[in-house]
Amino acid sequence: MLCAFAFLFWNGGASVISKVVHQVNEEIRDKEIRLIGETGEQLGIMSSEEALDIAEERGLDLVKISPQAVPPVCKLMNYGKYRFEQSKREKEARKNQHVVEIKEIRMSPGIDVGDFNTKLKNAQKFLADGNRVKVSVRFRGREMAHTEIGRGLLNKFAEQCAEAATLDKAAKMEGRNMSIFLSPKAGK
Numbered sequence: 001m002l003c004a005f006a007f008l009f010w011n012g013g014a015s016v017i018s019k020v021v022h023q024v025n026e027e028i029r030d031k032e033i034r035l036i037g038e039t040g041e042q043l044g045i046m047s048s049e050e051a052l053d054i055a056e057e058r059g060l061d062l063v064k065i066s067p068q069a070v071p072p073v074c075k076l077m078n079y080g081k082y083r084f085e086q087s088k089r090e091k092e093a094r095k096n097q098h099v100v101e102i103k104e105i106r107m108s109p110g111i112d113v114g115d116f117n118t119k120l121k122n123a124q125k126f127l128a129d130g131n132r133v134k135v136s137v138r139f140r141g142r143e144m145a146h147t148e149i150g151r152g153l154l155n156k157f158a159e160q161c162a163e164a165a166t167l168d169k170a171a172k173m174e175g176r177n178m179s180i181f182l183s184p185k186a187g188k
Helices: 002-010 048-058 079-096 113-128 141-160
Strands: 032-036 042-047 061-066 073-077 102-107 132-138 165-174 177-184
Touching (some): 032 048, 048 061, 048 073, 061 079, 073 079, 113 132, 113 177, 141 177
Parallel strands (some): 032 073, 102 132
Antiparallel strands (some): 165 177
């Protein structure tokens, strides 16, 4: 148990398991491999020692890229440069990701025109940013007897946002709240 823990700790823990680790240079112990040059040309099937000699001659690394193939496929490349470019691509992909959030706008059935317009502008801004919007009306006390007022308010809100958004879910009552979901139109 202690030996396994020390091994995992020494190799960087569980993060090593999830990473794709290529066998490089002396780590390749296969008797026969198929070798591909740095520009992609086939160099043929040979022993791993011969391939390692060719890699050292050219000042490159021998990297096993397809271990399941018979014989395994290895390529000549600058492995450090390859890893650097790969991490750069991953970082760029993470930077360009946009996480869609659900923004919520809350109103009461007795909302006035000015407040309604302010909340409408906020919703349109959220939709322009590519986020979904949940618009909800909270009923308190005797307002529960007049849920049709809230339904009319939500329908009016959806009509006002119609050019920027599509209605995902129609007005639905959940406890004391009635809500609708709006999502940005695909062309926006």
